[in-house]
Amino acid sequence: MVQRKRGKYSNRVPLKEQLKKRLTNVLTPEELTLIPTGYQIIGDIMLLNLKPPLLHQQLLIANTILEILPSIKTVYLNTGGITGQFREPSVKYITGEKKSTARHVENHVIYEFDIEKIMFSKGNINERGKNLPKLVQPREIIVDMFAGIGYFSLPIAVHARPSHIYAIELNPTSYMFLEKNIQLNKVEGFIIPFQGNCMDIVPNLARDGIIADRIIMGILPAPKEYLPTALQLTQSGKKTILHYEGIAIRRDVEPLFQEVRDACDKAGRSPTLRAWRIIKNYGPFKYHAVLDCEIS
Ligand SMILES: C[S@@+](CC[C@H](N)C(=O)[O-])C[C@H]1O[C@@H](n2cnc3c(N)ncnc32)[C@H](O)[C@@H]1O
Known part of the structure; x- marks a missing residue:
């Protein structure tokens, strides 16, 4: 799992700052202040949290993320919570390779699963x-x-x-x-x-x-x-x-x-x-x- 300012990308400029820089003349100043800080990386898939006023820019933001982070192949949007007896997530594909099965390594353990159907x-x-x-x-x-x-x-x-x-x-x-x-x-x-x-x-x-x-x-x-x-x-x-x-x-x-x-x-x-x-x-x-x- 990679979190902002920690882990694999900690020696780089934070994703939020890179996004802001690239989208400065594309998003409005208000939208720039809402650039996401919340995301989860599962294998080579990113699950993005976006505030409602930024939802109409999801494709632009997700494509920019693919440019910034070459290790990310697919971007999904988190659209809700985890619900039901099977504890299923609510996510939506935005862009990148059309796949939902991720192979994620955490603490030397390999977890493979379908992020559209299974929470992590x-x-x-x-x-x-x-x-x-x-x-x-x-x-x-x-x-x-x-x-x-x-x-x-x-x-x-x-x-x-x-x-x-x-x-x-x-x-x-x-x-x-x-x-x-x-x-x-x-x-x-x-x-x-x-x-x-x-x-x-x-x-x-x-x-x-x-x-x-x-x-x-x-x-x-x-x-x-x-x-x-x-x-x-x-x-x-x-x-x-x-x-x-x-x-x-x-x-x-x-x-x-x-x-x-x-x-x-x-x-x-x-x-x-x-x-x-x-x-x-x-x-x-x-x-x-x-x-x-x-x-x-
Ligand atoms: C999603 S896990 C909980 C998350 C986990 N503790 C973690 O560390 O993230 C709970 C699992 O219990 C399963 N489950 C729910 N009711 C069950 C039952 N009666 N018998 C066996 N499994 C059940 C769900 O399908 C789900 O896969």
């Missing part, structure tokens, strides 16, 4: 590639209940030494890329993918005697209704770390932990909040948070 949050970069893999102990058995294209399973398999990761994904398109990414990263021996609803697959794993050392529930909003299913992978007297994500208002994670506590009460388990982290801002007073709950 730049705000989750540290949790995805650094924090979570560092927490994983050798030989852990992990169940990733909302695996997507392998956002968490891949970096764990690449950077940590788990025994196995059972990676469950409902969306057939994401699942196809999950399988492909497992091969691209050569982690076939570590990740066992399942296509389907984790509500159905987790009970089957539990019936097969799988007790997890770590359960990853990486989806927003907090997947509270899936907690009883997740707890089937725990056992009284054995410790399991539950990675539980949700939105914390004013950084208060207590309501999220209460959801875990309530589910544990019903399942006869005992939860302890071992750690929590803010992943990113999610709107006024809202934060995307992750809780590491120890269940025993």
Whole structure:
């Protein structure tokens, strides 16, 4: 992921300044003040954020970006948020090579996916590639209940030494890329993918005697209704770390932990909040948070 003033292009003039220079006599002074600062680079595709008054200039701006950054082959416009059970993005092709599949490398992990159908949050970069893999102990058995294209399973398999990761994904398109990414990263021996609803697959794993050392529930909003299913992978007297994500208002994670506590009460388990982290801002007073709950 490349951000303004950081990463691969940090030794160059910032994109915003280069755009302003090239478009000085083309855009109005008001439009120049709105030149985008927000963008995401996924492989060789750029996802551009434009303020509404600049939308009519999107083709001009996108073509100028292609001239400035030869490594970018295609420019898309971000047109909305991430929605629905499959967490699908809202993007629109603007210019460049007509393709939507990107191969993105982040923290030495290869992610291939279709940017028109699949989200890739730049705000989750540290949790995805650094924090979570560092927490994983050798030989852990992990169940990733909302695996997507392998956002968490891949970096764990690449950077940590788990025994196995059972990676469950409902969306057939994401699942196809999950399988492909497992091969691209050569982690076939570590990740066992399942296509389907984790509500159905987790009970089957539990019936097969799988007790997890770590359960990853990486989806927003907090997947509270899936907690009883997740707890089937725990056992009284054995410790399991539950990675539980949700939105914390004013950084208060207590309501999220209460959801875990309530589910544990019903399942006869005992939860302890071992750690929590803010992943990113999610709107006024809202934060995307992750809780590491120890269940025993
Ligand atoms: C998009 S990921 C969340 C993002 C990720 N945590 C990250 O680091 O960016 C969530 C995935 O859960 C999948 N999903 C939603 N409901 C599911 C279910 N019941 N069982 C399995 N997968 C599910 C969605 O299709 C989606 O691919």
